[in-house]
Amino acid sequence: MSQRTEQQASAGCRLVRLAETDRSGVTIFHGGKALDALAGDTLLTALLCNGVALRRNEFDGGLRSGFCNMGACQDCWVLLEDGSRIRACTTEVWDGMRVRAPDANE
Amino acid sequence: MNDDTPRVLIVGAGPAGTRAAEALVAHGVAPIVVDEGARSGGQIYRRPPAGFTRPAAALYGFEARKAQAVHATLDGLRERIDYRPNTLIWNIEGGVAQALGPDGIERIRFDALILATGAMDRVIPFPGWTLPGVFTMGGSQVALKAQGCAIGDPVVFMGTGPLLYLVAYQYVHAGARVAAVLDTSHLSQAIPVFPGLLWGGRTFAKGLWYMTWLRAAGIPVRGGITPVAAEGQSALEAVRYRDRRGREHRIACTGLGIGYSVKSEVQLAELAGCEMAFDPLAQQWLPQADVDGRAIEGSVYLAGDGAGVAGADAAEVRGRLAALALLADKDIATDRASQARLRAKLRRIMRFRNALERALPVPFHLARTLPDETVICRCEAITAGDIREGRALAPAEMNRAKAFTRVGMGRCQGRVCGPAAAQILAAARGCAVEDVGRLRGQAPVKPLSIRAGAEAAVEDRSRAASI
Numbered sequence: 001m002s003q004r005t006e007q008q009a010s011a012g013c014r015l016v017r018l019a020e021t022d023r024s025g026v027t028i029f030h031g032g033k034a035l036d037a038l039a040g041d042t043l044l045t046a047l048l049c050n051g052v053a054l055r056r057n058e059f060d061g062g063l064r065s066g067f068c069n070m071g072a073c074q075d076c077w078v079l080l081e082d083g084s085r086i087r088a089c090t091t092e093v094w095d096g097m098r099v100r101a102p103d104a105n106e
Numbered sequence: 107m108n109d110d111t112p113r114v115l116i117v118g119a120g121p122a123g124t125r126a127a128e129a130l131v132a133h134g135v136a137p138i139v140v141d142e143g144a145r146s147g148g149q150i151y152r153r154p155p156a157g158f159t160r161p162a163a164a165l166y167g168f169e170a171r172k173a174q175a176v177h178a179t180l181d182g183l184r185e186r187i188d189y190r191p192n193t194l195i196w197n198i199e200g201g202v203a204q205a206l207g208p209d210g211i212e213r214i215r216f217d218a219l220i221l222a223t224g225a226m227d228r229v230i231p232f233p234g235w236t237l238p239g240v241f242t243m244g245g246s247q248v249a250l251k252a253q254g255c256a257i258g259d260p261v262v263f264m265g266t267g268p269l270l271y272l273v274a275y276q277y278v279h280a281g282a283r284v285a286a287v288l289d290t291s292h293l294s295q296a297i298p299v300f301p302g303l304l305w306g307g308r309t310f311a312k313g314l315w316y317m318t319w320l321r322a323a324g325i326p327v328r329g330g331i332t333p334v335a336a337e338g339q340s341a342l343e344a345v346r347y348r349d350r351r352g353r354e355h356r357i358a359c360t361g362l363g364i365g366y367s368v369k370s371e372v373q374l375a376e377l378a379g380c381e382m383a384f385d386p387l388a389q390q391w392l393p394q395a396d397v398d399g400r401a402i403e404g405s406v407y408l409a410g411d412g413a414g415v416a417g418a419d420a421a422e423v424r425g426r427l428a429a430l431a432l433l434a435d436k437d438i439a440t441d442r443a444s445q446a447r448l449r450a451k452l453r454r455i456m457r458f459r460n461a462l463e464r465a466l467p468v469p470f471h472l473a474r475t476l477p478d479e480t481v482i483c484r485c486e487a488i489t490a491g492d493i494r495e496g497r498a499l500a501p502a503e504m505n506r507a508k509a510f511t512r513v514g515m516g517r518c519q520g521r522v523c524g525p526a527a528a529q530i531l532a533a534a535r536g537c538a539v540e541d542v543g544r545l546r547g548q549a550p551v552k553p554l555s556i557r558a559g560a561e562a563a564v565e566d567r568s569r570a571a572s573i
Binding site: 014015016017018019020021022023039040041042045048049053054057058059060062063064065066067068069070071072073074075077084085087089090092 | 142144149154155156157158159160164226227236237238239240241242244245246248249250252253254255256257258259280281282340341360361371481484485486487516517518521522552553555
């Protein structure tokens with residue numbers, strides 16, 4: 001494993017890029033903070049590669065970061081800044097996408 | 107196309123839906139094919155987004171040629187069929203499917219329906235399984251196949267079924283660190299059913315090959331284990347398990363893939379009016395159909411893993427068979443000899459699948475003895491104790507339990523928690539799992555925005571008013 005990967009892991013990263021890294025870069029915003037992503041990333045991939053949890057469960061308050069990754073379990077719905085809800089595992093990022101952070105309202 | 111050509115709707119564009127569409131087109135019937143995915147192939151032959159460059163051999167391994175053939179078939183049909191990707195069918199009622207696609211809601215009228223809805227991982231919850239970093243086995247594979255990512259570093263895979271060794275192999279092959287492969291089954295259990303496994307010699311050999319390859323690569327592979335817990339503060343840090351002798355072990359990891367083979371996605375079949383029956387091997391209620399997938403003659407046909415799990419090769423055969431059955435029922439001439447060949451092929455595959463399911467038994471009993479505080483419904487954080495206790499017990503029936511505890515009421519509609527909840531309720535009542543019934547399928551089968559739901563309701567009302 002490369003040193004870069006080790007650093008990512010220690011920064012709380014959940015997903016680790018192994019291939020297909022030559023895609024063009026896009027910038028998304030999470031809680032107002034700019035994050036690097038790649039064109040073709042799902043929002044789940046983009047956030048988790050940056051070590052950011054997707055959401056908090058409304059019932060037990062625990063952080064969640066998806067589970068089935070194929071649109072079945074519905075555990076990765078996130079709120080965009082414009083108020084719309086999207087399923088992170090089945091939505092590709094776009095440049096300038098603005099996502100609310102899980103604890104934005106607390 | 108003339109006026110009496112039936113209007114056929116196929117739901118799903120994996121191997122089953124693709125082959126069904128191909129067979130229909132070959133007989134002059136151009137179906138509507140609706141698929142939730144952005145690109146055809148289904149989950150098993152899922153394609154990465156545009157711009158990804160890894161070759162098919164890297165993505166699908168031994169199955170690369172089959173995957174490419176399925177992709178090429180649907181791509182080749184696109185000019186002749188009404189293909190609608192990125193579209194969810196969320197209800198089926200009286201010859202109409204309600205769809206939600208990129209352009210919003212739509213009602214799709216059909217004369218006949220082929221459901222090729224596929225499968226998802228079968229999950230048995232355990233303490234800590236909701237932590238960030240824990241994914242299904244299929245989800246772990248999607249991360250790699252469709253996004254070029256590993257779910258963590260290092261990763262542990264735990265569960266049983268054909269995907270366990272395949273996904274672990276694919277991860278190691280792609281350069282991920284895999285700390286262990288933990289199998290609740292044990293190969294010695296495979297020996298009594300070995301003659302059956304020989305029917306699918308190549309498939310079984312591949313499974314053994316992956317396992318041997320992993321061991322040779324120095325990956326710890328443990329059989330006969332029992333999951334104990336996933337641990338971590340706000341995200342996964344380690345997994346604990348008990349070995350065959352009952353000794354507990356802890357392995358540090360930031361990614362954990364879990365799964366116990368896959369289970370059928372049956373909600374739409376139920377809404378379409380299919381008869382449901384309990385399958386003791388899958389411990390799941392499945393829509394009923396004849397050998398060709400004919401569920402309701404002239405109107406509803408089932409193909410692929412959505413009608414009972416049999417794998418991708420069987421799905422291609424079942425897609426063709428369902429299309430041929432539909433055509434025959436609509437008095438369109440088909441080739442009986444090719445139908446007979448397909449049936450024979452399917453029988454051979456099913457003999458193997460049956461043996462495989464018995465060789466790698468799903469440890470359903472693990473759900474029954476989970477600690478009370480274990481979360482079962484991850485949508486609404488309902489615990490094993492909630493299901494066992496109080497009012498939920500008085501009516502030992504899943505829909506009553508849902509009403510009292512809300513288990514199966516959340517966003518996933520019981521897809522993930524339903525099987526485990528039924529095991530827990532049955533164990534608490536001391537009755538058989540089939541005796542607690544099944545969570546009834548409800549529309550919408552997946553979440554809709556309030557706005558989309560309201561638009562559908564308004565459209566329904568104005569339609570009613572105009573009649």
